[in-house]
Amino acid sequence: RVKEKSKTRHAFFYMNSYLLNWLKVLIGFIPAVCTFHYTQSWWFLAWFGPLIWFFITGMRNIVQSVVAGKGVRGTTLLRWEQLISWPRLCDSLMYTGFSVLLLELGIRYFLLDHLLGITIANHSAIVYTVISLANGCYISGHNIYRGLPGSAAVGNFFRSILAIPVSILYNSCLVALLLFFGVSDPVALLAPGAAIVTKMASDTVAAWIEGFADRQNNRRMRRWDFRTKLQQVFDTYSRLELLFPERDALEILARPGLLLKELQASGSTLDRELIINALDIMYFWLYQPRAQDALRRIIREMPAEERIVLARSQLVLTREREISQLFVNGLTGRNFSKALSFYLDRHESYLKTMLYLCLSPQKNQGTPTP
Numbered sequence: 001r002v003k004e005k006s007k008t009r010h011a012f013f014y015m016n017s018y019l020l021n022w023l024k025v026l027i028g029f030i031p032a033v034c035t036f037h038y039t040q041s042w043w044f045l046a047w048f049g050p051l052i053w054f055f056i057t058g059m060r061n062i063v064q065s066v067v068a069g070k071g072v073r074g075t076t077l078l079r080w081e082q083l084i085s086w087p088r089l090c091d092s093l094m095y096t097g098f099s100v101l102l103l104e105l106g107i108r109y110f111l112l113d114h115l116l117g118i119t120i121a122n123h124s125a126i127v128y129t130v131i132s133l134a135n136g137c138y139i140s141g142h143n144i145y146r147g148l149p150g151s152a153a154v155g156n157f158f159r160s161i162l163a164i165p166v167s168i169l170y171n172s173c174l175v176a177l178l179l180f181f182g183v184s185d186p187v188a189l190l191a192p193g194a195a196i197v198t199k200m201a202s203d204t205v206a207a208w209i210e211g212f213a214d215r216q217n218n219r220r221m222r223r224w225d226f227r228t229k230l231q232q233v234f235d236t237y238s239r240l241e242l243l244f245p246e247r248d249a250l251e252i253l254a255r256p257g258l259l260l261k262e263l264q265a266s267g268s269t270l271d272r273e274l275i276i277n278a279l280d281i282m283y284f285w286l287y288q289p290r291a292q293d294a295l296r297r298i299i300r301e302m303p304a305e306e307r308i309v310l311a312r313s314q315l316v317l318t319r320e321r322e323i324s325q326l327f328v329n330g331l332t333g334r335n336f337s338k339a340l341s342f343y344l345d346r347h348e349s350y351l352k353t354m355l356y357l358c359l360s361p362q363k364n365q366g367t368p369t370p
Helices: 002-013 017-039 043-069 086-115 120-145 150-180 186-243 249-253 256-266 270-287 291-301 304-318 320-328 337-359
Strands: none
Touching: 017 043, 017 086, 043 086, 043 186, 086 120, 086 186, 120 150, 120 186, 150 186, 186 249, 186 270, 186 291, 186 304, 249 256, 249 304, 256 270, 256 304, 270 291, 270 304, 270 320, 270 337, 291 337, 304 320, 304 337, 320 337
């Protein structure tokens, strides 16, 4: 019986990820729907209020992830949906659903409107301040509950403080917009949606703060990836010098066809290591978030000699027959077709870019030659 209970628990924790994500969204959406139906007399907000609330949260997470992971330039092959952490998005939607109970029902409807008689019609700054602070306490609270770093909880409370003037600005813009379209009393129309305006302001600030943090984290991870891989490239170059002590290792690297033949004849594994290192760097460049930003910065900081070694080590990618044979022999497993197609389709354009980055003149570092 104990084993059966244990299996049941494990089955719950390891259930299908798509099902679990939809379950999280549903758990958050139900209280949001019930709350807006209870607090709103205007049919539009009663029915579409939950959708607007969830749309704001969802779009903020998506835009934040895409901008932090890809940016607006570069030749990355990552599609926008690959940059999004869907479990993180669904967690955010679940918790934002419960925030409707606090911000819309508890704070705006009961405390401010019914108990204190405060609305945006008479004290808009107070309404947005109280709702924003309550939102900050809620977000920080569930950050701590989920075990996130304390800095994240403090940052999210700080973001809610910054959202106060943004809320007031959004309110003024919406009033002006409604007046432009001929609404006689825009403040009365906006009063029931004060929590939604606050939510929109909070997520706007969050998109800037968390987007910057995500972007920096992506760059930090890519710098670690590249520095680890580049160390392997330079270690391989050092071993190549030891293997051919009477020859110029840079000259050998410049002739990859002859190099691979001599390495195979000597029984060394350096040929395989050279190819794997070059393929890894190419994969990072084209398929990892913010990889191109990170590598450009690393290359700018490298001495000219190291840039030449890096550039010439990538020339091994011109050996299509040898590399294709490695894929066929199981370099990436049995399902090698996608990896092989990726290499064959992209290595030429990748090489042109890398050679330009490594061999173009660099400030205060001279002009390396291939």
